[in-house]
Amino acid sequence: MSREDLVAGSPVQVTGTVLTTRRVDAYHALTVVAPGIADRFRPGHFVTVAVGGRNTSMLTRRAFTVHDVKPDYGGTVELVFGVRGAGTAWLADLRVRDTLDLVGPLGRPFPLPRDPCTCVLVGDEHGAAALFALGDALQQRGCRVDFVLGAPSADRVFGALRARRMGETTTLTTEDGSLGMRGRVTDVLPGVIADARADVVYACGPMETLRGVTAVSAEFGIPVQVAVEERMACGIGVCMTCVVPVIGDDGVTRMVRACADGPVFRGERVRFDDVGTIPFDALGAPGGRHA
Numbered sequence: 001m002s003r004e005d006l007v008a009g010s011p012v013q014v015t016g017t018v019l020t021t022r023r024v025d026a027y028h029a030l031t032v033v034a035p036g037i038a039d040r041f042r043p044g045h046f047v048t049v050a051v052g053g054r055n056t057s058m059l060t061r062r063a064f065t066v067h068d069v070k071p072d073y074g075g076t077v078e079l080v081f082g083v084r085g086a087g088t089a090w091l092a093d094l095r096v097r098d099t100l101d102l103v104g105p106l107g108r109p110f111p112l113p114r115d116p117c118t119c120v121l122v123g124d125e126h127g128a129a130a131l132f133a134l135g136d137a138l139q140q141r142g143c144r145v146d147f148v149l150g151a152p153s154a155d156r157v158f159g160a161l162r163a164r165r166m167g168e169t170t171t172l173t174t175e176d177g178s179l180g181m182r183g184r185v186t187d188v189l190p191g192v193i194a195d196a197r198a199d200v201v202y203a204c205g206p207m208e209t210l211r212g213v214t215a216v217s218a219e220f221g222i223p224v225q226v227a228v229e230e231r232m233a234c235g236i237g238v239c240m241t242c243v244v245p246v247i248g249d250d251g252v253t254r255m256v257r258a259c260a261d262g263p264v265f266r267g268e269r270v271r272f273d274d275v276g277t278i279p280f281d282a283l284g285a286p287g288g289r290h291a
Contacts, residue, residue: 011106011236012036018098019076025155027126028092029067030100031078037104038075041066043112043134044227044264047077047104048235051087061103062087063232063259065204067129077104080129080158106235107263110134110202110225116142117199120192121167122185122213124205125151128158130227131204135166144168146196148189150209154179169196186212193220203267205229207275214267224267230258230275237261245271245279253282 016032023029037047048061068078083089094100113119119138121131128149135145147163150173157179163170171188172180181188186209193201193216201224203213210226217224230242237260246256247269255278256262271279278285 010040011104012040013101013103016077016100016102018094018096018100019073021094021096024080024158027080027082027156027158028088029078029080030091030094031068031076032100032102033073033075034077034102034104035074037102038069038071038077041069041077041105041133042109043137044107044109044130045105046107046235046259046263047079047102048106048232049079049091050101051090053090056090058087058090060233061235062091063106063235065127065130065227066105067132069133077102080126082126082156103235107259108261110137110227110264112137112141113143113200116144118144118146118196120146120148120189120196120198120201122148122189122201122203122205122209123150123158124185124203124209125156126158127205127209127227127229128163129204131202132159132162132166134202135163139166144196146192146198147171148173148185148192150174150180150183150185152176184212185209186216189213189216190219193217193222198222200225201267203227207272210267210270211272214270214272218268225264226267226270227263228258228265228270230263232259235259245274245277245282247271253279255282255284 016034020031052058064079067080147167147170151157152175201217204227232242233239237257242258243255
């Protein structure tokens with residue numbers, strides 16, 4: 001393993017200063033000065049953020065994918081999120097020059113192809129934020145990139161303009177028909193794969209979306225890499241709250257940690273129908289396989 005790989009895989013804890021805040025339709029975006037995290041980042045990594053301030057009762061960190069990384073001010077990262085609870089509401093109220101405690105980069109990043117190929121990038125809601133650093137990395141390797149972005153409504157589709165500038169093609173969907181084609185990303189994905197003659201699919205978004213994207217990719221016989229969205233408490237592989245059933249190279253199902261062993265997995269290896277349970281045949285499960 002090279003020194004670069006070691007550095008890239010070594011998370012750090014930093015106190016970052018908020019550089020900018022902005023609204024992006026239904027979402028909030030924070031750019032934070034985070035030297036050490038930015039230069040270790042690879043597409044697919046995430047960070048965890050302490051929320052609520054020094055005297056808060058919200059003890060667990062919140063995990064966020066990284067939308068953008070820039071070298072400015074020693075290195076900045078941009079986080080995109082929707083307000084879903086007290087923690088994200090606190091983040092949404094931050095102002096320029098406020099500080100944040102971040103740990104990252106965490107997790108296993110997207111694997112990149114060795115040779116140029118055609119890649120379809122699928123994002124649902126603000127999960128699409130993780131795709132743009134990936135798209136940049138793929139294009140640097142000479143790959144063609146096509147985007148499929150969707151959400152329930154137009155204000156929850158993230159990154160449409162940037163995708164149109166970056167991608168060979170960009171297909172948008174909304175469930176209410178307010179932007180692009182009416183429907184879900186999985187409705188249009190077969191046509192995009194066929195037209196682009198895609199070699200691989202990358203996907204970010206809710207579990208149900210990832211399950212559908214994996215099924216479509218399997219119909220075409222092409223590999224799919226998915227970044228799972230699973231609730232995390234520690235973000236470093238200790239608490240075991242984010243486990244998902246994944247089939248290993250040996251055909252054995254194991255309960256693996258989305259934060260440390262993922263969040264990126266081969267889609268066909270994730271047992272989406274069993275997410276949230278411990279399958280009876282998983283290694284170590286009652287009545288199942290034993291080490």
